[in-house]
Amino acid sequence: MLAYVIKRILYAIPVILVVNLITFLLYFKLNSPDDMARLQLGNKHVTTAAIQDWKKEHGYDKPIFYNFHASALHHLTDTLFFEKSLKMLVFDFGQSDANRNISNDLKMRMGPSLAIALPSFILGIIVNVSVALSMVLFRETWIERSMVLLCLIIMSISTLFYIIFGQFIVAKWWHWVPLSGYSPGWSQFKFVILPILIAIISSLGADARWYRAIFLEEANKEYVQLAKAKGLSSMQILLHHVLPNGALPILTGVVVLIPSLFLGSLLLESFFGIPGLGSYTMDAILQQDFAIVRVMVYLGTVLYILGLILTDLAYTYADPRIRLE
């Protein structure tokens, strides 16, 4: 098992390196050090000398890949690529264009992101599983048919509408919760409740349908027929047989998402003014702060690969017959 994990991590290294190189090329092409200096220095009384000075002070005056003027190993290390991109691999993220330490901002923003992502993830699974189970329970009745249709309708509405309508109706019209904002501690409840609700509702359609398919497959198996022959009620069969057996594929299916929860939700956070990593990314895109964007790409990649490894581990845990090699 350990050997497998190590192997997977080794396998991930080239992926991360390639992503690192791609992002470096892409974003430095988009935003040259001169542009960064201009954005940073504002537009009043800026001279070319000031731009050169800024670049020098922030280490952007170095060559891109190979430094002919440096000695020995510094040929490769005293370069932009090494300083600004490869250092990310050891989680040394440096300063953002807005003059803040990125690692420090990440730490501060992870909490608010999780405050929304984690409850909506867990509650979302619970709600979706219950909906899926009731669809299986009421199979081939008008209840199921209307639920299936409802799921289809729910998944045909863009998340944007849930957010816009939710904010408008609940916060602006009914005055139930603040329109936007965040505060740490227990008082954050009133800020996060609406985003969480919206997240759950907007994921309801697609996920419930998926779980329903899994449970249905389980319900069609022979042991369920056997249980029925024993005289168990539908509810008992559902809760004691279908649910535990169906839960495994569901859990292994969602494990891949867990690490990405840290990244938060782009839309929800920026609509509701929650200072998490999602709105951090969004602002970085809008303000073209590519130092942050590159870090978020890197984190996204690492967390995704972590999710893949966790999924594999979850499979072995769920089904001991599978052996990882």
Add this chain to the structure above:
Amino acid sequence: MRIQGWIRGPVGLWFIGCKMNKTGQNDSKFFSNILDIIFKFTVILLRFLHFSLRQTKRQQALILITASLLGCYHKPHNDPYHTEDATANIYYGAYSSAPKTLDPAKAYTTDEAQFVSLVYETPLQYQYLTRPWALEPLLATRMPEVVYKDAQGNVTSDPRLAKCSEYTIHIQPGVYYQPHPAFARSQQGGYLYWPLSADAAQAYQQISDFKYTATREVTAEDFVYEIKRLASPAVQSPIYGLMSEHIQGLSTLREEIEQSRSVDLRAYPFAGATVIDKYTYRIDLKDPYPQFIYWLAMSFFAPYPWEADQFYQNPGFADRNLSIDWVPIGTGPYEFVRNNPNQSLQLIRNTNFHGEKVPAGLAARPGKHIPYIDRIEFYLEKEAIPTWNKFLQGYYDQSGIASDTFDQAISYNAQRQPIVSPKLQKKGITLQISTSPTIFYLGFNQLDPVVGGSSAAAQKLRQALSIAVDMNEYIKLFLNGRGEVAQSPLPPGIFGARTGQAGIDPVIFQWQNNQIKRRPLSDAQKLLSEAGYPNGIDVKTGRPLALTLSIMSESNIDEGTLYAWFRQQFAKLNIELNIDSTTYSRFQDKLQNGSTQLFFSGWIADYPDPENFLFLLYGPNAKVEHNGENVANYNNAQFDAWYQAMARMPNGPERQALIDKMVQQVQEDAPWIWGFYPVSYQLSHAWVLDSYANPLMSNTLKYMRILPEIRYQARVAWNPISKWPIILIVLGLFIFIVVAVFAYRKINQRRVSIL
């Protein structure tokens, strides 16, 4: 209007009161709860049935009185703040983009100035209410003594004869910095918190982790230290380039710092500023620069303690954003308590504040002293809509007006004057209108062979286009009328700017029936054909004239409409206009290279002096050749000579006459299509007092007052919680459960079950 929440009505109270007398405490609670619930339900049901969702004024007042008698200050459910006391003396504001720094030597934008100016103080400041703008001493005891010297070193009274100048500034004694750990000392006398080892520094993650703080009196040395910081390559002050042309020895200082890189700038000799005694210092300028006095009202010249640099030098502090960029040390009326630019910036009264006298024109408040507001909370609001809605709900005290909410906020009276719309008037919201010393314009790059240069043809082409582009329409369409058509580079309120008939640009406008009138298009067409482009056709090539306008693209405005409008303006003269919309960086690039033809630009004044606007057309300031702010690269020897004389002249009839000549010259030459002077509108709630817009002063909060009680009542009244959805949801759930139970029974009765 309804009253929020579950505040008990008079009827309910009466019942509870009766029961309490007869039975025991516990019983009464139980009963009161039941009664309460019954009462609430009856009220809700009654309202629901009759749709009578409104209460009379008397009921409202009764409920408010009982509420205050019982002392139950319920905050509305949608209150976004976590202060327990809903009537605390706090000002709530919003900021739309996070500041990039709070360092007084770096902060330059208005976003940054609104925070920096509350914490740092400068030797001088603008008077709050006086117009035209005038300076007054703030940390200084009196206005600086300015001495001009000629080439021989003799004192002269006329700046025009002078070669250099000296500013002697006397500062107030007894000014102390805000409490800060950088000043804290142990009993042995050494500094407690610096220098720290890497391990010891680990213990401090944020500024509140430091147990001890101390202060120190501000001395003249601190002012000199800050001027030295302007030269430091580690600081990267935006005004270094400009100041090195004026302040003696600033560039030499930079070279020296660059070489040895000592953190303590006291070690470097500096010719530009000298400490004379503990409370007096002198700044030496290379040239007579009378406008330098205005810089003394900007945070670049605030006092700065040298201890700060040592303190923030501690290992690892920068990685935790413990730096002068984010944790300031000032002398101003406020100091930061929460400092997270990503979410909220909060300030409280600086306990060491030296006090300030009430500004002229404001009534003194006996027993109270400046600042009047105890605490200021700014919240980051990137989206205009929540900000606006929160303002309407009473959670922000003041607000600007976005273009999309404009016609909701402002209506016009029969005289076409802007007033607060009736809906907002009902809430007691007031409007303030102010013109800031700012101009936006369409520049002609003078280096361009077609539109630039001093030839008569190019001049006539520029004049023709100036007539054709109707800025009045631009203001109406894109600014909701919040602007004034420019006639010259000088905005109103600046010395030398003329109003009325004397102020119009005779090339573009006429004075008819006491009103300003744009010249007819036929005038422009005539000029155009004189320029060699009859009906927009270039006689030399026989092809239609095509021009290119470079614009910095902004995502927040309706670009398509804007570009279409510009094309339409040029199409009036049959000239084809290509719009070259580029990013900020590319735009700056093009200006620097001089590769534009027409471009859209603007200038926000550093200070209210005509020099700060006319220098935008001064030849030696040309962008391409001299890296200056003359982005049109206008070059006229006569204008330059006048400018040199005007710049050093005191305000008076002589200066006015010279400015008139300069303005006339550029009106004739038309290097810019004078665009517009923006006008800003600000809304304040009824509980905000003594707020007057002063575009040059960003710390007016220190003079303002708020009435928190009134604000509280308004918030309660404006944010009634809707109760009917709760009933609907409960009803829906009930129906759902009933249906589910019945359906489940039916399934279990089924003979052939699926499950």
Add this chain to the structure above:
Amino acid sequence: MIHWMFLASDLLFYLLLLFVFFYLIFVYQHDHLQKIWKSIFTQPAAKVSFCIVLFYITIALLDSMHFIVLKDRFGFKADPYTARSVLDLSLMPLPVINEETYSAPFSKHLYQKEWMPTKTGTMQNLFIPLKHTPHIMGTNKIGQDVFYIAIKSIRTGVLLGALTTLLMLPFAIIAAIPAGYFGGWIDDLVQFVYITLSSIPGVLLIAASILAMQIYVEAHPNWFLTNTVRADIRLLTLCAILGLTSWTTLCRIIRAETLKLRESDFVLAARAMGKGSMGIMLRHILPNISHLVLITVVLDFSALVMAEAVLTYIGVGVDPNMYSWGNMIAAARLELAREPVVWWPLMSAFVLMFIFILAINLFADGVRKGFSPRER
């Protein structure tokens, strides 16, 4: 005088429709496919939803036939910079009518009172009547007909879904089948590529590509003269990059299915008969995964239409000057803050988008049921 004009996206859309036509012929020639499709169209939901989808696609097609009006004709003013479409023609006079500002659906006047001088010279506060009535879904801030905008937005949604599919499909098939069939280093390479691609957060990749495209366009202003062409190239870039990010899912599915098929009896038999790998992949594997591809593509379609709205809202989607539901929503958000609420632009976008996506989802359901009858 008019002058026909073909945008790159128009041509690609025609090409896609041509492929669909070929597929129809293919279905006509194969009995088992015919049977399946017949069974699909016996479901009432699939039938109705197909009609709706067809209606949307027809509108998109009409809106993909562009021309430029060089001299005043059909009620259009001569304008060499604006591309008109056949759809505009059929919706006349909506494209050229402009009111002052907002007006509610079926209203006869602007939504707010204004001060107007009367004949006697005094000012009067009254509702200004509209130039043209009725506007079925009212007008927007600059007085354009909202119904017209919402209908024009259909093309953007449909094309984004369709062209993305068109661009990604060949890559997914060409990469995934050999990967599954041959295994070994080809498989490793393909897997490496799709893990790398899917590990980059999609939004950030899209944001970067859109920006790169803009910089490219800025560097070559002579190649992209009009705003229409610029908006079009941006749409295509978005399609390409969305194709790149959604390519990986399809690739994974096809590869897994190919792995299974590789061991199936008919492939083994073909191989024993000495048929070449190329032939086996084309003749035996490709037809057997086509239903999987079809289902995935139809399901992805709705996701892509919704992605357009979100990406445009964030500012990394289609051009801000293009008619699209995302742009409508972005503008409508500000309108909800008005008093009285301006709800009609948002509702129009909502209704048109909802009907379209619901129809696609219903149709996708029908297709899935048709091709895998085991699932209900």
